[in-house]
Amino acid sequence: MRAHARLEVTADRDRSGRVRTRISRLRSDAPLVLRPTAAVEPTGRWNPDGAAHVALAAAAAGPIGGDHLRLDVEVAAGAALVVRSVAATLVLPGPHGRPSRTETHLRVAPAGTLVWLPEPVIAAGRCDHHATTRIELEPGARLLAREELLLGRHGETPGTVHQRLRVTLAGRPLHDQEFAVGPGIPGWHGPAVTGGHRALGTLLVITPDSPADTRPANPAPSDADTAVMRLTPTATLLTALADDALTLRRHLDWGMTDPPTDCATQRGSALPEPAETHTCPKAV
Numbered sequence: 636m637r638a639h640a641r642l643e644v645t646a647d648r649d650r651s652g653r654v655r656t657r658i659s660r661l662r663s664d665a666p667l668v669l670r671p672t673a674a675v676e677p678t679g680r681w682n683p684d685g686a687a688h689v690a691l692a693a694a695a696a697g698p699i700g701g702d703h704l705r706l707d708v709e710v711a712a713g714a715a716l717v718v719r720s721v722a723a724t725l726v727l728p729g730p731h732g733r734p735s736r737t738e739t740h741l742r743v744a745p746a747g748t749l750v751w752l753p754e755p756v757i758a759a760g761r762c763d764h765h766a767t768t769r770i771e772l773e774p775g776a777r778l779l780a781r782e783e784l785l786l787g788r789h790g791e792t793p794g795t796v797h798q799r800l801r802v803t804l805a806g807r808p809l810h811d812q813e814f815a816v817g818p819g820i821p822g823w824h825g826p827a828v829t830g831g832h833r834a835l836g837t838l839l840v841i842t843p844d845s846p847a848d849t850r851p852a853n854p855a856p857s858d859a860d861t862a863v864m865r866l867t868p869t870a871t872l873l874t875a876l877a878d879d880a881l882t883l884r885r886h887l888d889w890g891m892t893d894p895p896t897d898c899a900t901q902r903g904s905a906l907p908e909p910a911e912t913h914t915c916p917k918a919v
């Protein structure tokens with residue numbers, strides 16, 4: 636199965652002069668179904684005024700081996716969009732042993748805001764899934780993007796997943812990360828990859844109007860295997876490992892309520908230079 640869905644939003648002013656976001660294009664293509672929804676407030680400061688809210692639902696199971704699904708999202712200058720998914724995505728093996736593929740392209744224009752909060756992807760046993768997310772940002776764009784991966788269902792040996800996240804700012808590379816987990820990937824279950832954890836996720840926060848070194852410190856969850864990397868003074872990547880989906884979500888939600896800060900900042904010191912990674916120690 637092949638599908639290509641598109642979502643575009645633009646900014647308009649109402650009669651009172653307030654900026655409101657309007658959905659200018661919404662094209663579903665089963666199994667990718669897009670539905671406008673009522674506002675569901677993200678936590679903390681990620682609640683754009685006048686934003687459009689859209690839910691992504693699945694009209695069929697999968698993706699299944701052999702499927703190729705693509706979703707394009709474009710946020711025009713000054714517009715604000717919150718995208719959520721209705722439920723977790725269960726990636727299943729196909730009858731012919733072919734891999735499944737998903738491509739997500741997100742574009743945000745100057746002064747645009749995108750809050751991207753899909754539910755987790757679950758890698759069912761024997762699946763072979765390739766997922767690519769490309770995010771193109773213009774100067775002044777704001778972004779909150781969360782990705783979560785669960786390695787198999789309860790008590791299940793997961794399949795294989797290849798993921799790539801590529802982010803550009805003003806046409807220049809900002810972050811490019813690729814990893815693979817699952818049977819057949821050398822050392823995937825070792826300490827250098829997941830350390831035995833079955834849930835992993837990332838949270839990318841880009842706020843050009845709030846430099847990271849001026850934000851209030853907020854201690855990370857003490858039981859988290861969490862790393863924080865500053866990509867630029869206004870862009871931060873939080874990566875977390877956990878034993879289950881609920882614990883992982885709690886760790887990532889911490890980065891939504893207050894911008895992630897490194898361990899040195901929690902002690903009152905200055906932030907490190909960009910692209911330096913820290914793992915917050917567990918409390919004793």
